[in-house]
Amino acid sequence: MTRLALIAHDEEKPEIIDLVHAYEDLLATIDLVGTGTTGKRIADETDLTIERKESGPVGGDLMIGAEIAENRLDGVIFLRDPLAAQPHEPDISALLRICDVHDTPLATTRSSAEFLLEGLDRRIDPK
Ligand SMILES: O=C(CO)COP(=O)(O)O
Numbered sequence: 001m002t003r004l005a006l007i008a009h010d011e012e013k014p015e016i017i018d019l020v021h022a023y024e025d026l027l028a029t030i031d032l033v034g035t036g037t038t039g040k041r042i043a044d045e046t047d048l049t050i051e052r053k054e055s056g057p058v059g060g061d062l063m064i065g066a067e068i069a070e071n072r073l074d075g076v077i078f079l080r081d082p083l084a085a086q087p088h089e090p091d092i093s094a095l096l097r098i099c100d101v102h103d104t105p106l107a108t109t110r111s112s113a114e115f116l117l118e119g120l121d122r123r124i125d126p127k
Contacts, residue, residue: 012079035060
């Protein structure tokens with residue numbers, strides 16, 4: 001089954017909730033995993049089931065990165081706040097880097113996330 005990680009910084013959480021609502025039918029067919037707070041918001045505010053790792057700043061980003069290293073993930077949507085420094089910047093950099101190492105599709109903005117989801121949709125259900 002296709003497995004996708006969903007992560008958003010606090011300023012971007014409304015955006016990821018909106019994105020998830022827009023693609024809820026597709027996402028219901030995908031195995032979802034998220035960082036702690038993002039995952040809780042998705043679980044509380046949609047009908048989707050999502051596995052929750054730790055919160056990003058306390059290791060969640062690294063836990064997602066570990067799944068990439070194990071080739072368990074087909075994609076990562078990580079809506080980052082481009083205007084605020086994060087205390088766990090080294091963990092964020094590690095996650096982005098390991099996506100590059102494994103050529104795991106990574107989207108860090110709304111529009112690129114939509115491209116990623118459309119691509120996963122075509123892969124799941126070729127037309
Ligand atoms: O900080 C994050 C990503 O770097 C996201 O973590 P939360 O989903 O727990 O807020």
